[in-house]
Amino acid sequence: MTIALEDLLQMSAEEIWARNERPSGDELRNKEQTYFDDVYDGMELPKYIYRPTPTHLFRWSAAIENFHRIHYDLDFGLNHDKNPSILVHGSWKQSVVPQFLKDFTLPGGWPWKARFEHRAMLVPGDVLIMWGKVTGKEEKGGMGFVDLEIGMKTHDGIESMPGTATVVLPVRGGEPIPYPFVPPAD
Amino acid sequence: MTQETQSALTPEVQAMIGVTGEVVEGWGIVDEEYLRRFTQAVMDPDPRYWDHEFAASTKFGEVITPPIMVSYMSSRIRPDQEDPITRAFEENPMSDGIGRVSRPGSLPPVPTNLVRVLNAGNELEIYKYPSIGDKIFFQNRYSDIRERVGRDGRPFLIITSETTYKNQKDELLCITRASSIRR
Structure with missing residues (x-):
């Protein structure tokens, strides 16, 4: 169970860094599937903490x-x-997003889409929290579509990248998510 | 809108919506060394990026690459063009390091006298991970241009450029959109 973003932001930068939940290579290798059935509104994703240096x-x-x-x-x-x-590069933040979504959907889901804005200047010394929270879910065409609010906050609570995303998770006992991904016709 | 504040969304600006650049083949191929540098720089230790035996056992069936890694291939400085970095510092030792460069496939500029540019956001749609050995083909398009009015009562534009990335088999890999504010 990941710590709530609200609670994390009450901590010092050092304490936040100690709560980093970025997975290791072995954890990604052995990751167990999160199913559509497992997620719920308000569920928070693991927090990826970064401390960028020059x-x-x-x-x-x-x-x-x-x-x-x-x-x-x-x-x-x-x-x-x-x-x-x-x-800190906007392009780096932009590249963290699909990684974050990929890891959540592995091994059988799909990180379909995301949109976000760049709002704050980030600099070495900032401790950055990549976060996500479930805001809705819908089953379509046998696939589980999960909507997320995402962002990257600084340790002092400034949101530098407010956004949304939609990922696709398999339904327990259902068909695998197709690869390459093909969304169902609306 | 008052008479003094003319619309920035002129017919000439509106005519840019849907304007599409040529399909351009990115320089080089998706290779393991570029993949290593990219994934280490983004700090993603996923073995699906390097362990061929493990990757073959996954749903992807092969080593994968981050979906938007290929978007940076489209901005590579090609060796068959003049080097804009060298030229930029020859012209100005205090260059910002970007230089002025016309890249293949660039869209024509939007005809507006609004010159200040701000990043308004990005969108990603992901369909397939590029494979090692892929050639990348990309195409730019103005997908949307909207007008808004700022707090100062002046109109500004939100210009969205879309880039579609495909591989040599014409498989859709991803679509990126970048919106900029022109004030």
Whole structure:
């Protein structure tokens, strides 16, 4: 059972970091299926906690070949763009979202879609909480569609990425979710 | 809307909705080394990304890749074009590191005098994980342009660009949408 987001935000940054629920490779290998039948309105997903450092930002810039200096050149960020520090990439946050949804739906579900906004500047030193909460569920075409509210909050409660998502979970005893994913006709 | 505040959604702007770029083949292929760097940078240790034997036993039947990893392949600087980074710093040692570059498949600019650009959000639709060895084909389209009025009474535009990614078998991989505010 994951800790409630509301309770997590009462903690210090160090205490939040200690509550990181990002799974290990072995946990992902052996993950048991969450079925459509198991989820309920208000259910919270495991919290993924991140503590980005300049090295993490540089590694992301290099991986995707994003050379914008605001992400790795502190002098440029402070003095040219007048930012508070180097900035965490929106593209990194955007790439955490499908990972977070994938992990929740493994091994047999599907992370179908998500939409979100980028609102706050995130910097090294922030402790970030990727979170999700079930807001609705509907069975269609033998598949379990689950709506989520998602976001990435800072340790002091600022929501940097408010959004929504829809994932597909198998119904217990039902048919497997097709791969590649094909949504049912409305 | 008062007479002084003319609509930003002019017929010329409206005509951009649905404008579609050419289908472009991304540079290179989806390869294991790019996959390793990407998944380590996003901090996803899933063995489905590297353990072929295990991945073959999953519903996917093979090693998978993060769905939007391929979206960054479309922004690679191709070696058969002038290097915009080199040029940017030759022109201006204080360049922001992006440089001005026209990428294949780019959409024509929306004809508006609203020049300030803000990120309004992103959407993802995922259908299939790209496979190792895939060639990636992408196509951009203006999927929506809307007008809103700010608190200052001035109109602004929300422009949504959609990119569709397919593989060499014409299988749909994912669709991304990026919305920007033009003030």
